[in-house]
Structure formats: structure tokens, C-alpha cells
Amino acid sequence: MAELSTLARPYAKAAFASAQQSSNLSGWSVALATAAAVSQNEKIGELLDNPQLTSEVRAEKFLSVCGDFEQPQQNFIKLLAENHRLALLPEISELFEILKAEAEATLEVEVLSARPLSEEQTQRLTQALSKKFSREVHLHNAVDESLLGGAIVRAGDTVIDGTVRGRLAKLAEAMNS
Template sequence: MAELVSKRYAEALFEVALEENSLDKFKEEIKAVSNILDSEKKLKTIFEHPKLSNDEKKDILNELFKDNISKEVLNFLYIIVDKGREKYIKDIKDEYIMLSNEEQGIVEGEAITAVKMDDEKLERLELELSKKLNKTIKLTNKIDQTVLGGVFVKIGDKVIDSSVKGRIDELTKSLNKASVTKKEVESK
């Protein structure tokens, strides 16, 4: 049910975005709304509370976003409130991003590193991967100290491991295979 609801609403927003030539603008706006609601747990709890009237919820949206998002996205949020679908905003955002990216030939992924990558290096990595995969790659940088060094990239179901840890793991596997082979030779 949730998937069907979020898909239907995302498609509606997507159609309006296409008409308005605002795919990226709406993507950023719906992301911002979803991120604020997700990061402010008290706000989300209040906003999704069933005893709060639709008008009160719209007032909250208006107060928070009126000057920061387009009237189309704000009106879309009002419709979500009128239909009682507030709890699906994050799912709607995810579906919308998927539709928008598909339309634009964009594939999103993660570059996981031990320390934050500077923007120039991240852009170079995106360019290099875009050329190799024949798609426009957009990466977000996630920090994970277990990476040790290098970069671990996840794009959909593809994983590119050029981290130090990945190289050590590969070397360990190779050495284990080599030692097994050596034992087999000695036993013959």
C-alpha cells in the first residue's frame, strides 16, 4: 500500500515538474522538506499527529516552507495533507528522485571514504565513472573510518572497492590461495 501511494503521488509531482521544466528544482525542494521532517523528530511527530487538523498542518508547512519552496511543491504538500498522506513524504521523495533521475539519465551512488573528499576530487570521480558507465553519475560522500584509505563506491548494485582495506582483503585471499597451492604441491 505504502509503495503504491508514494509512487502515485511522486508520479503526479513528476508530471507537474516536467510541464514546468523544474525537475531539479522540485527534487531539491522535496528533498529539503523530507530532510527537515526527518531530522526534526518532534516536528515530524506533531505534523503526523492525527488530532492536528489539516489547516493546522498546512499552517506549519506554510510557516516553514512558504519562502523557501515553489508554490507548486507547497500546494502539492497541501494535497498530501488533505489526503492524510503525511507519513509518506519520505517515500514520495524517494520515488520522485528515482523518476527524475531516470528521466535525466542520472545514477546516484555513494563514495565511502575515511575522511571527507574535497569537491574537486568527488567531481573528478563522478566524471571518471560517468565515462566508464556511460551514464551521469552523482555521488554523495559518506564517511566510514573502517575504510582506512582510498574509496569504496556503491552505485546501485555495483560496488567498486579501491580502498586500502579492500586491497588488503584481496591480497589476503590471494596469499591464502597461494599457501593452499603450495601445501598441495608439497604433499604430492
């Protein structure tokens, strides 16, 4: 949802700035992922929606479930509670990961193939994608046997359809036009 993204973006940027300043991107990444998971729990959702609790009490109860967070991360959660934005944590975490990947010049790539990729295929594809995107690529392979052959590569907003079905569809489109 665009609205959630718009609301979450300033918080994600603030968390990212704090993480960069303290050279603790991975620590913040783990903390935000944990907080996002906790915020999606049904019982925690009831806690967050309880109008009888003050923002301080909400933050303290929320932090007690999350575990050991460093002081800046605790302050961030308290700020979110104060502004009634704890429900935005999944979106904040997602936006933070995008900022982190950009800063580290990394790219998460999902490859959906008809069969598992061999080690050699994985290395060649990783090298080719690293060169294409000018970033370090982290490749994740999933198998979908319904594909006749080939693969679908998803890298951020980019989708490369190299499946047999995709090629046949392009051929049919070219013949019909």
C-alpha cells in the first residue's frame, strides 16, 4: 500500500541514519525484523489497539516481548509507540532492508527454475547478474516444476522471463502482430 509506505519511509530513513552512524546496519536489521514479526502477532495487535494503555506502557510491553534491544533501538520503538506507528514496523523493516542493500551495493535475486541449478550454473548466473547490475548478488533458487524449462529471475523491480512458456508466448505474440 502506498499510504503505508509513505508513512513508514521517514521512520525507515531515520533508523537507517542511526544504524549508519553507529556502524550497526546488521544489528538494526535484525532488531527491525524482530520487531516487525512481533508487531504482526495477534495478541500484540490487541495490545497495540488498546486505547486504555499509554504509549509508554505499550512501548515497554512491546519491548519486553522483543528481547534485548540496544538503547537507540529502544528509543526508536518508544518513538513509534508515542506516534501510534508500531503497526508500521513490517513496512519500516522492508524499507530499511532496501536502504541497507543500496548502501552495501548488494542485490537479493530470486531464481525460479524448472529444476535445481547446479553449482556451476549458480556461479555463472551470479557473475552475469553481478556484472549486469553492478552489485554483489545474493542468489536464491526455488524450483517450480510447472515451468517446462528455463528460469524466471526476479531482482528488485526487474523480472527476466527466460522460461520456455515465456519464449513461446513472445513467439506467438510476434506471429500475431
